[in-house]
Every structure is written in structure tokens, then in C-alpha cells.
Amino acid sequence: MKDERDFFKSDGHINDVFTAICSDRLKAEREDLIPSEIRLHLENCEFCRNSVLDIFSSTLSSVENSSQNLSLFNEPEPVRRSSSYRFFLRTAATFLALAFISGIYLIMDNDEPVSIKLTQNRKEITIVNAGTESQNRGIIQEKISDSDSRKEVAFLSQKTPDPFKDNPNLEYMVDSPHRGRLINIISPEFRITDRGKIIFKWENHINKELELKILNNLNETLYTFKAKGSIVEFKGNLSPGLYYWKLEDKENLYHVGKFLIEK
Amino acid sequence: MKIEKECSVKDIIDKKLYPCEKFPRTLFPDLVSILTELFNKYERANIIKNGENEIPCTEDFEKKIYQTISLSALLNNDPGTLALIYKDLIFKFIFKRHANKEDVEEIVQEIITRFLHKKIDAIRRRFNFDNPELPTFTSYFMVTVRNIYIDIIRKETRGGHLVENEMEIEKLSDNRKRDMLNTLILEEEFKKFKTLIKLYHRTGPKLNLTLKIKYNIPISDTDILSCFPDCSEDEKNLFVDKSGNYIKNRRSMERIVPIFNKYEGKSNNPDTLRKWISTKLEEIKRQMNNIHPGSPYNNSTISDLIILYYKWQKNQGV
Numbered sequence: 001m002k003d004e005r006d007f008f009k010s011d012g013h014i015n016d017v018f019t020a021i022c023s024d025r026l027k028a029e030r031e032d033l034i035p036s037e038i039r040l041h042l043e044n045c046e047f048c049r050n051s052v053l054d055i056f057s058s059t060l061s062s063v064e065n066s067s068q069n070l071s072l073f074n075e076p077e078p079v080r081r082s083s084s085y086r087f088f089l090r091t092a093a094t095f096l097a098l099a100f101i102s103g104i105y106l107i108m109d110n111d112e113p114v115s116i117k118l119t120q121n122r123k124e125i126t127i128v129n130a131g132t133e134s135q136n137r138g139i140i141q142e143k144i145s146d147s148d149s150r151k152e153v154a155f156l157s158q159k160t161p162d163p164f165k166d167n168p169n170l171e172y173m174v175d176s177p178h179r180g181r182l183i184n185i186i187s188p189e190f191r192i193t194d195r196g197k198i199i200f201k202w203e204n205h206i207n208k209e210l211e212l213k214i215l216n217n218l219n220e221t222l223y224t225f226k227a228k229g230s231i232v233e234f235k236g237n238l239s240p241g242l243y244y245w246k247l248e249d250k251e252n253l254y255h256v257g258k259f260l261i262e263k
Numbered sequence: 264m265k266i267e268k269e270c271s272v273k274d275i276i277d278k279k280l281y282p283c284e285k286f287p288r289t290l291f292p293d294l295v296s297i298l299t300e301l302f303n304k305y306e307r308a309n310i311i312k313n314g315e316n317e318i319p320c321t322e323d324f325e326k327k328i329y330q331t332i333s334l335s336a337l338l339n340n341d342p343g344t345l346a347l348i349y350k351d352l353i354f355k356f357i358f359k360r361h362a363n364k365e366d367v368e369e370i371v372q373e374i375i376t377r378f379l380h381k382k383i384d385a386i387r388r389r390f391n392f393d394n395p396e397l398p399t400f401t402s403y404f405m406v407t408v409r410n411i412y413i414d415i416i417r418k419e420t421r422g423g424h425l426v427e428n429e430m431e432i433e434k435l436s437d438n439r440k441r442d443m444l445n446t447l448i449l450e451e452e453f454k455k456f457k458t459l460i461k462l463y464h465r466t467g468p469k470l471n472l473t474l475k476i477k478y479n480i481p482i483s484d485t486d487i488l489s490c491f492p493d494c495s496e497d498e499k500n501l502f503v504d505k506s507g508n509y510i511k512n513r514r515s516m517e518r519i520v521p522i523f524n525k526y527e528g529k530s531n532n533p534d535t536l537r538k539w540i541s542t543k544l545e546e547i548k549r550q551m552n553n554i555h556p557g558s559p560y561n562n563s564t565i566s567d568l569i570i571l572y573y574k575w576q577k578n579q580g581v
Contacts, residue, residue, distance in 0.1 A: 016406045020398030031461045039464035049462045055405050056458050057554045058356045219561045
């Protein structure tokens with residue numbers, strides 16, 4: 001039996017040789033051959049789990065050429081359609097064109113938005129018309145309900161998230177008094193009029209260097225700034241939508257705010 | 264004769280010295296050409312030096328190949344070529360962490376320089392190719408690369424090259440993020456996730472079971488027994504719903520908490536178990552993000568990955 005000191009460095013983490021051994025054993029799916037002392041350590045030490053996973057990932061052969069190459073985020077493959085289906089599409093398109101022209105005719109005397117919805121078997125077509133003269137071109141959206149498994153795999157790319165929708169995971173933290181005692185926010189306001197320049201300003205009672213993060217409504221960090229003072233001027237061009245921002249350091253989250261960039 | 268020889272050099276590289284299983288060509292694309300060229304160079308030099316006509320195609324020939332281009336020969340005699348073979352792997356490792364290609368090139372150069380000047384002697388001393396208890400050289404080499412990389416980043420950060428006052432330290436444009444997301448290969452992600460779960464030596468089975476329940480994935484007898492090997496039939500029945508199927512509903516957590524309490528010697532309520540799962544999920548998300556640039560995983564995508572992973576696992580018959 002090996003002495004525990006053989007596995008670990010003086011700082012208590014797994015040494016280089018055994019980090020490499022763990023990665024090898026995991027790659028060979030023989031994690032049972034990893035010494036139990038190391039397995040117990042890995043259970044509790046995120047630092048070492050990171051190291052092992054890092055080495056494992058870096059030596060993982062790419063599956064680029066594999067037949068099972070399935071991309072999580074790629075666009076779905078085009079659906080192959082039969083000739084009768086194509087005929088149906090052509091007929092539907094003609095019908096739609098007629099419906100569209102009649103729609104325009106109707107709207108000329110009507111300020112209300114018009115929405116026509118047709119459903120037939122696997123296909124659902126929605127025509128949305130904003131109802132104003134300049135937008136009378138209309139938008140046609142097609143949704144094909146297909147349970148193709150490849151589409152299921154690539155479903156993430158099909159999501160078209162609403163950029164103005166609240167994010168419940170962040171929403172409950174916004175302006176929370178429990179977090180904000182040490183920080184007094186001065187700006188920005190909720191509605192941003194000048195989207196090219198946003199000033200984040202606060203009174204800081206903790207005298208720590210903070211990090212300011214700007215996130216979109218999917219909780220994805222878009223920008224990170226190091227802020228030694230208590231003001232950060234953001235110059236950029238954020239597209240219209242709802243954004244969140246955070247003030248934090250390594251240990252604590254001090255403030256979560258949100259702002260809206262209108263269309 | 265020359266063509267025949269080149270074929271046999273390539274054969275020996277492919278079949279004996281650097282087989283594809285251990286040195287996948289996707290990770291080592293130039294390996295064969297670099298080593299063949301090196302061997303030819305060596306052969307030419309030998310002809311000039313010894314006045315020999317050609318190295319005869321005998322066992323000696325194979326031995327000469329081993330002596331010239333095996334990993335241990337390269338480590339001891341030609342570390343520059345060794346670094347060249349691993350350059351793509353180092354590049355990929357760094358590229359996952361840095362968006363700017365120029366930065367990547369610079370860091371890769373720095374890593375190779377430090378490897379050749381500072382680390383090589385230590386590796387020669389410590390690494391013994393004949394010792395089967397040691398890891399593969401590639402894994403060991405990558406640990407060294409990772410250490411050098413951390414050292415470089417730490418020093419640069421201290422020196423203020425990377426972090427400046429109110430300076431934008433990270434900016435990922437939507438396009439860049441999209442490109443990066445497009446490169447994620449699902450199967451590779453599954454392997455990483457699977458490996459990560461394996462690193463939870465004791466709590467792995469509990470993690471599997473609770474994640475499945477959380478995400479409404481049907482559980483199986485194996486899931487229950489790997490978590491509670493001494494589980495009685497009555498206790499197992501708590502995992503079965505009215506229709507006789509195994510539960511796959513997060514609300515069922517209330518029913519099964521007593522079993523966790525019994526076998527873990529605790530007296531937790533369902534909320535504690537839910538909190539435990541959330542904490543583990545945060546850890547998983549963080550660690551999956553650590554091995555990618557730009558933190559692609561948020562709460563939603565990590566959930567999607569987990570759901571797909573279990574479906575994939577089921578299809579694999581695991």
C-alpha cells in the first residue's frame with residue numbers, strides 16, 4: 001500500500017503524476033483503479049476535480065469524424081420532403097399569398113392587428129401583421145412539428161428567446177435589500193435612452209474592489225469590468241432587450257439590478 | 264528501396280510506436296510526417312557521418328527507428344521535436360481559454376520555451392517509460408503544460424498585463440459565443456459530464472438518482488440499488504408510483520427523503536435534499552464551464568445537457 005504522501009503535494013492537492021493517472025484511468029473507464037484515498041479527495045476538492053477534468057478533456061479525442069457527431073447547438077438538418085409534400089407546400093403558398101393580399105385589403109380600413117392562423121396536419125403557419133402601413137409586408141413564421149431525433153438534439157438552436165422576458169433566476173435577486181445594504185445605487189435608471197453609453201454609479205461602503213457584470217436575460221455574462229472606484233461607464237451597443245447587472249467580488253454578490261434598452 | 268523504407272517507417276510509427284488509439288490523429292495531425300522527416304534526416308546524417316550507403320532493412324533498422332523517434336528517445340535527445348508533436352494539443356488546450364488567436368500563439372510559444380528550458384530536466388528525471396505504474400506520457404505532459412500555463416497567467420495577472428483598472432477583462436461578442444457554441448460536440452460533452460459524475464466517488468450514485476428525479480427522467484432498479492445497496496423491497500416501492508412505474512417527478516422527493524435519511528444517518532427535510540442538488544448542480548455547471556471558453560453553460564443549458572445525457576446513456580444501453 002502506498003503512503004498517502006505519495007499521492008499529494010505539500011499543499012494538500014493531488015500531485016502531477018496522480019492527476020495524470022486519474023485522467024488515464026477515467027479515459028479507460030477504469031476509475032475503480034484510482035486509489036481510494038484519491039477518490040475520496042476528489043469527492044471533496046473542486047480544485048483537483050478541475051485539474052483532472054481539464055487533463056481528461058484536453059486529451060479527449062475529438063469525435064469530429066464520428067458517425068455520431070451530434071452538435072448541441074448547430075442548426076437542424078433540413079427536413080427531406082416528398083414530392084407530394086412539396087406540392088402541398090406550393091398550394092399552401094398560393095393560398096397564403098391570396099390570404100395575404102386580402103389581409104392587406106382588410107387592413108387598409110382597419111387599425112387593429114390582424115392575425116390569421118392555419119393548421120393542417122404537421123404544419124402550422126401563422127401570419128402576423130402589425131397593422132401599420134409601413135409594416136404591411138407581414139411576417140411569415142413556419143413551425144414544423146417534427147419529432148425527428150436530430151432536431152431534438154439540436155433543439156437549443158431553435159429556441160428564439162424573447163430578449164425582453166424576465167429571468168426568474170435573476171429577478172428574485174434584483175434590488176434585494178439583503179444584498180444592497182452596503183451598496184447604494186445611483187444609476188442607471190431602468191429605462192435606458194442612450195444605448196451607446198450607460199453609467200453605472202453607486203456609493204460603496206465596503207471599500208473593496210468589485211467586479212461589474214452585464215448579463216442578458218438568459219443569465220449569460222456579456223461583459224465583465226473591474227471597478228476600483230464606484231463608477232463604470234459602459235460604451236457599447238447593446239441590442240434592445242432586458243439586461244441585468246451585478247456587483248460582486250469573489251466571495252459576495254452585493255447587488256443585482258436590471259435595465260431595459262427599448263426598441 | 265527508399266519507398267519501401269518510408270512505408271515501413273510509417274508502419275512502425277502507426278502500428279508500434281504511436282498507434283492511433285493512444286495518439287489519435289485528430290489530436291496529433293502532423294505526427295507521422297514530423298517523425299518520418301526526422302528519421303530521414305537522421306538516416307542521411309548517418310550516411311554522411313559513417314560513409315554507409317544505407318541503413319539495411321533488417322531488425323537493426325527497426326531498432327534504429329526506436330532509438331531515434333520513440334517518445335523516450337525524443338525526450339532525451341530531441342525535446343524540440345517532442346514539443347512540435349504536442350504543439351497542436353497545447354494549442355487546443357489554450358485556445359479553449361483564450362478568444363484572441365494572437366494571445367494563444369504567444370502563450371503556446373511561451374509554454375514550449377519554458378518546457379524546453381525549465382521543465383525538461385525534471386521530466387527526464389521523473390518520467391520512466393518502462394514503469395507501468397506511471398501515467399501515459401501525454402497525460403503527464405499535459406499536466407506539466409497546464410502548470411506552466413497557470414504560472415504564466417498568474418504572473419501576467421500580477422504584472423497587470425491582463426487586468427487593468429476599469430478595463431474590460433472579458434468581452435465575448437455574440438458572434439464569438441455562437442461560434443464557440445457551434446463547436447461544442449454533444450458526445451464529447453456527455454463524456455465530460457459522465458467523467459465529472461465519476462469524480463464524485465461516494466455521492467455519484469446519489470447524484471445520478473436525484474438528478475434523474477429532478478429532471479423527470481425515469482429511474483431504474485440499478486439506480487436505486489447503486490445508491491442504496493441494502494434497500495429493502497418496501498423501501499424500493501417508495502420509488503414506484505401508483506401505476507407501478509418508477510417515479511420521475513421532483514415532487515416525489517418527499518417520499519424518498521426518509522430513505523436518504525435512514526442510510527445517511529441524517530434527519531433532513533425535502534428542502535435540504537433539494538438544496539443539496541442545487542449546490543451540486545452549481546458545482547457541475549462551474550466545472551463544465553471551466554473546460555470551455557466563455558462559460559457556455561447557464562442553468563438552462565446545463566439542464567438540457569443533463570436530460571440529453573441520460574437519454575443518450577439509455578440509448579447506449581448503460
